[in-house]
Amino acid sequence: MAKEITIYDIANQLQISPATVSRALNNHPAINEKTKVLVNTKADELGYRSNKFASNLRKQSTSTIGVIVPRLNSYIMSTVLAGMEKVANEEGFNLIISQSLESQKKEIANAQTMFNSRVDGLLVSVAFDTDSFEHFQPFLKKKIPLIFFDRILENNNCPSIVIDNTKAGYEATNHLIQQGRSNILHITGNLQRNVYADRLKGYQQALLENEIPFQKAFLWETALNLEAGKEVAQRIKAMPNRPDALFIASDLCAVACISALKEMGIDVPNDISVVGFNNDPVAQVIAPKLTTIHYPAKEMGEIAVKSMINHLKGTMNLDKTNAITLRSELIVRESSRIIEHSA
Amino acid sequence: MAKEITIYDIANQLQISPATVSRALNNHPAINEKTKVLVNTKADELGYRSNKFASNLRKQSTSTIGVIVPRLNSYIMSTVLAGMEKVANEEGFNLIISQSLESQKKEIANAQTMFNSRVDGLLVSVAFDTDSFEHFQPFLKKKIPLIFFDRILENNNCPSIVIDNTKAGYEATNHLIQQGRSNILHITGNLQRNVYADRLKGYQQALLENEIPFQKAFLWETALNLEAGKEVAQRIKAMPNRPDALFIASDLCAVACISALKEMGIDVPNDISVVGFNNDPVAQVIAPKLTTIHYPAKEMGEIAVKSMINHLKGTMNLDKTNAITLRSELIVRESSRIIEHSA
DNA sequence: CTGAAAGCGCTTACAG
DNA sequence: CTGAAAGCGCTTACAG
Structure with a gap:
């Protein structure tokens, strides 16, 4: 042996x-x-x-796809990765996964490592604070295909795989307005990122269509995590004129916020209705159950890898593809259904 | 260029x-x-x-560690992986990650792929139904180090990295007993797996010490997921003599169960107290907040990779190491604190 | 401290 | 349809 x-x-x-x-x-x-x-x-x-090394050395290719995500341990990203792994595994490709921990600096180091590992292609969802495309230039120069997903960088001729965040933001906000709400606070993440900027656009568009003025004071940029949810509740409690609804761009943050609001004696949905984002499993297990936008995370992962492999194999050329947009969906649950008081 | x-x-x-x-x-x-x-x-x-391929070909080693997990998208596993990635990245190692999706069959295929990818070492947490060590034999024969973590396979001379599940199960159950509970239902996963078998042992030990007879009817083996939590609530509702406490071996399942119980008008913790397992973020954002066992997932990932790399570098020999046990901890929250009714 | 040479295991252009 | 030969880019035992 x-x-x-x-x-x-x-x-x-x-x-x-x-x-x-x-x-x-x-x-x-x-x-x-x-x-x-x-x-x-x-x-x-x-x-x-x-022997893959002999073969790779000779063929000058690796059957390996690099993936850089902000973090591995979030519902969305671990689900995207699950989808990616599934397809890669089926197609005989390996995945090298690394996380930027929301820091451009670490993202640059990771891109470097991926480059040195000679990945055949790279899939990236950028960090909160990434403001440069520089660290991806070496890939383009070497004609190594680069696809962005979820959090994308624009104006670089790389294809991207996304949902229509503007539409989703519009639907979430419009739903709240249809329920009779008009003082809608929007809690979001770093607005440099498309996902948050676009959801904001949708929010603003819905307000505009319903002739509700947009107020800067009703737009809060946070870390969108559990702690941020608690802080948001504190800040709301201290407001002289509280909002009657919240549109929060992440379920985990929304759920933490609802939990804290309830502890303060503020009723959801009657005092304040809430809509989240992602359709994290957590949305179904709290009371009231959370209205949210279903995010097709697993499908996004599958399509990202499938597209990359097809491109590498020459089955499908991505050079002319700008974006692949997946379908998202508003899921209405109790957190935004106002109970009419009779009698 | x-x-x-x-x-x-x-x-x-x-x-x-x-x-x-x-x-x-x-x-x-x-x-x-x-x-x-x-x-x-x-x-x-x-x-x-x-050029890593030339170097690997020549050196006959790869600086790559394979990881097989049951699923990528669970809180525990994505957190373990985050810890693994962190250390591997720092040490200049690559990770190849694949998921068995709780099926031994897929786990066998994954092990095969890892073997063909010539990983320098393999880290494994086994699927629900894995009952054979056969697919790992090729690694031992080639002296490729193999470390199990969390869900381990015993009697094969491979080191394992775990928490003391028996102790954790004991503490969870004992805590419920201290709160005055005695009809404690234990909801768990596949008992073939050490993590569930050991938690059960701890549960039984606590009962025994407190002279509470163990009843088979109070031990339910489930998929331990969100759906299972809902079903458990249904079954409890239908019981003529309901339990006064639940010890559920996963937070997500516990939280789904609490949510369903509340909808049925059953009060937690006063009618039924609940203790979960893992300290998933979800435990903090529901009402009542969930008492649980903190599971050091990130640390487990870090230590697994660190041990593997040290072994590969010859800094630390694992041949004589049987198990590394990490510290877990009972975190008491509202779901198990019974409110005394005065007057 | 440095060099010449062999070889890791494959793939492929060229020839037949 | 098959073969001989070169070469992918490195590392290391051996020699000096």
Whole structure:
């Protein structure tokens, strides 16, 4: 078991050349079917496993796709990655995953590592504070395909895979207005990022259409995490004129906020209605259940990897593709359904 | 930019041999410091990047660690992976991650892929239904180190990284008993898995010490997910003699169960107290806040990779290590604090 | 401290 | 349909 079997061992035993063995193993069209069967049988018999390093070295490609995400341990990102892994695994590609921890500095280091690891392609969702495309230039120069997903960087000719955040933001806000709300506070993340900027656009558009003036004081930029949710509740409590609704761009933050509001004796949805974002499982297990936007995270991961592999294989050229937009959906639950008081 | 720089280019420009360049780049002790500086400066100047495939092919090692988890998108696993990625990244190792989706069959295929990718080491948390060690034998035969974490397979001489699940189960149950509970239902996962079997042991031990008889009817094996939590609530509602407490081996399941119980008009903690497991962020944002066991997921990931790398580098030999046990902790919150009714 | 040379295991242009 | 040969870019035992 100690010695590794190579194509030379197979060639020797079969009295054919290593070249033929290599071709047979790779299902080359010019090779006789009988030879292929012979070679594959012998390979199995000897316990042969292809040496990817020799093959990569020779072919100058790696069958590896790099992925950089802000963090691994968020509902959205771990679900996107689950989708990515599924497709990559099926297609015989490996994934190298790294996280920027929301810091451009670490993202730059990660991009560097991916470059040195010679990934065949790179999938990126950028950090909160990324404001430069510089660290991705080496990939373009080497014609290594680069696809952005979810949090994208614009104006760089790279395809992106996203949902229509503007539409989703519009639907969330419009829903609240339809429920009779007009003082709608919008809690969001770093507005440099498309996902948050676009949701804000949708929010503003819905206000405009309903002739509700947009107030800067009703737009709060936060870290959008659990702690931020609690702080938001504190700040709301201290307001002389409280909002009657919240549109929060992340479920976990929304849920933390609702929990804190309830502790303060503020009723959701009757005093304040809330709409979140993502359709995190947590949205279904709190009371009241959270109205939210369903985010197709798993599908996004699957499509990102599938597109990358098709592009690498030449099945589908991405050079002219600007964006692939997936469908999101408003899911109405109790947190925004105002109960009419009769009698 | 098209052509890749190699050590030969550096050697030519500096009029030294490629062997010296290679040694200088790898900081070989026998090389003159001045030469090292010269080589490194030139390498930077030319934009040299080492070719890992050539290097791996030659060295017969990969600086890659394989990870197989049941699923990527659970709080615990994505947090473990975040810890793993952090350390691997710092140490210059790559991670290849794949998920078994709780199926032994897929786990076998993944192990195969890892083997063919020639990972230097493998970290595994097994699927619900894994009942064989067969698919890991090839690694042992090739002396590729294998470490289990969280969900481990026993009796195979591989080191494991775990928490003391028995102790945690004991503490959770004992806490409920201290609160005056005695009809404690235990909701768990597949008992073939150490994590669930051990928590059950702890549960039984606490009952025994407090002279409460263990009843098989009070032990429910479920998928431990959100849906299972809802079903558990339904089943409890239908019971003629309801339990006065639940010890549920996963927070997400516990939270879904509490949510459903509340909808049925059953009060938590007064009618039924609940203790979960993991300290998922969701535990803090529901009402009542969930008492749970804090699981050191990030630390587990960090230690797993760190141990693997130290072993590979020869800094620390794992052959004699049986298990590394991390500290877990009971966190008491409202879901198990019974409010005394005065007057 | 440095160099010459072999070899890691594959793939593929060229030839037949 | 098959083979001989070169070469991908590195590392290291051996020699000096």
